Amino acid sequence: MLIELSVFDLALAAILVLLLGVLSASMRLGITRQLYIAAARTTVQLLLVGLVLKSLFASTSIAFILLISVIMISVAGWEILSRQKRKLKGWWGFGVSTGSLFVSSFLITLLCLFAVIQADPWYSPQYAIPLLGMLLGNTMTGIALGMDRLLQNAWQQRPVIEQRLMLGQTADESIADIKREAMRAGMIPIINSMAAAGLVSLPGMMTGQILAGAAPVEAVKYQILIMFMITAGTGLGVISVLWLISKRLFDERERLCFKQLLK
Amino acid sequence: MHLLNIKDLTFLHCGPISLQVKATEITGLSGASGSGKSLFLRALADLEAHEGNIILDELNQQSIAAHLWRQKVALLSTETSWWFDTVAEHFEALSEDDLAALGFSRDCMQWSIARLSSGEKQRLGLLRLLQNEPEVLLLDEPTANLDKYNTQLFEEFVKLYLKDKSACAIWVGHDLEQLKRVSVNRYVMVEGEMLNVD
Incomplete structure (x- = not known):
């Protein structure tokens, strides 16, 4: 039995977001515009996808499902770049973010579909698309945070990096601390989710399945599977981003060199 | 006996510069701010893009x-950077004699970086750099923040090190009296060219 939400219910929630924007603007915290755009996007995007989801899940064309996956990965890659305070150079930046999402989400989803779920056919959209979506949504956050922390800290700590180079450290050594910090920043959200799961938060997918009548233990098993996949994916994604960017931060003579990286 | 041989070095709008620095000797370099002195030292340490050959004994920089x-070939910049919380964490081993020679006592190792004065940073920066036992010292206004007494300690310490290791040095500074005191050759950088002033 589902309690239907009225327009008034949604409006109430929307007013809260609106007030937050006003508050942030009056305190000059500068997030209002981004907040409103994101809120508008979530409304439009979810409405549209809600309308086509049924026909999407009915599709059995592998080419169509691949196309949807490519679109999802590209959008997620684009979003990662948009969250960066220090903007990466165009196509190279896009390659890094989508490349790391490919490793962290697409390959992990494939592994999950083939080795664990084994639906028939393996690309059954009602499994493949939500799975990829959950992985992308979570790893995207980790990668965006890790990348932002790496670029911000490397930029602010230029003198320290150069000092360490002057002392004869290798490029890798000179940036090791900053990389460690960035890895931590990227992994905190998923580590939090795992640590708090069941005690603080009830993961949405599991709760939904149980409310819809699934056996609790089955729903829990799915949730654990997803959590571990997301953790592995996020870790791999952040590691590949850190590796690619920190290589590019230095030229062939181990000099710190932002101009081949940033706009 | 070490020899630094600089042949036709160019960087940005500076050069070509050719220069030899011999073991135990200091070459002095002065010039207006922005004339390229610091860039010159950075190019020698391969921290700045450059053309030409820089050879230490038989060893080419690019090889x-x-x-x-x-x-x-170690560069001591005017402003040194420190990234750990205390002095000691930046050092692997340090002799009490070396500390004393630069006017420090043993307990300076426990000092927090935040309380160091710029002069203390310059002197400790030298000790930190010498841990690698470099064969060439590139000193960029190394005593800019030191008083007369500590400047003298610093000069003596560098000279002793060069003698001890048969190393050589290039000393960039604005104090011409000092450069006369420590160096055997003196140059001035004018619009990217190095002119002998003796």
Whole structure:
């Protein structure tokens, strides 16, 4: 039995977001515009996808499902770049973010579909698309945070990096601390989710399945599977981003060199 | 006996510069701010893009990994950076004699970086750099923040080190009296060219 939400219910929630924007603007915290755009996007995007989801899940064309996956990965890659305070150079930046999402989400989803779920056919959209979506949504956050922390800290700590180079450290050594910090920043959200799961938060997918009548233990098993996949994916994604960017931060003579990286 | 041989070095709008620095000797370099003195030292340490040849004894700069070169040809910048919380964490081993020679006592190792004065940073920065036992010292206004007494300690310490290791040095500074005191050759950088002033 589902309690239907009225327009008034949604409006109430929307007013809260609106007030937050006003508050942030009056305190000059500068997030209002981004907040409103994101809120508008979530409304439009979810409405549209809600309308086509049924026909999407009915599709059995592998080419169509691949196309949807490519679109999802590209959008997620684009979003990662948009969250960066220090903007990466165009196509190279896009390659890094989508490349790391490919490793962290697409390959992990494939592994999950083939080795664990084994639906028939393996690309059954009602499994493949939500799975990829959950992985992308979570790893995207980790990668965006890790990348932002790496670029911000490397930029602010230029003198320290150069000092360490002057002392004869290798490029890798000179940036090791900053990389460690960035890895931590990227992994905190998923580590939090795992640590708090069941005690603080009830993961949405599991709760939904149980409310819809699934056996609790089955729903829990799915949730654990997803959590571990997301953790592995996020870790791999952040590691590949850190590796690619920190290589590019230095030229062939181990000099710190932002101009081949940033706009 | 080490010899630094600089041949037709160019960087940005500066050069070509050719220069030899011999073991135990200091070459002095002065010039207006922005004339390219610091860039010159950075190019020698391979921290700045440049053309030409820089050869230490028989070893060409570009023939070994950059970090190995920087262990041999060490740059002490005017502003040193410190990233751990205390002095000691930046050092692997340090002799009490060396500390004393620069006017420090043993307990300076426990000092927090935040309380160091700029002069203390310059002197400790030298000790930190010498841990690699470099064969060439590139000193960029190394005593800019030191009083007369500590400046004298610093000069003596560098001279002793050069003698001890048969190393050589290039000393960039604005104090012409000092450069006369420590160096055997003196140059001035004018619009990217190095002119002998003796």
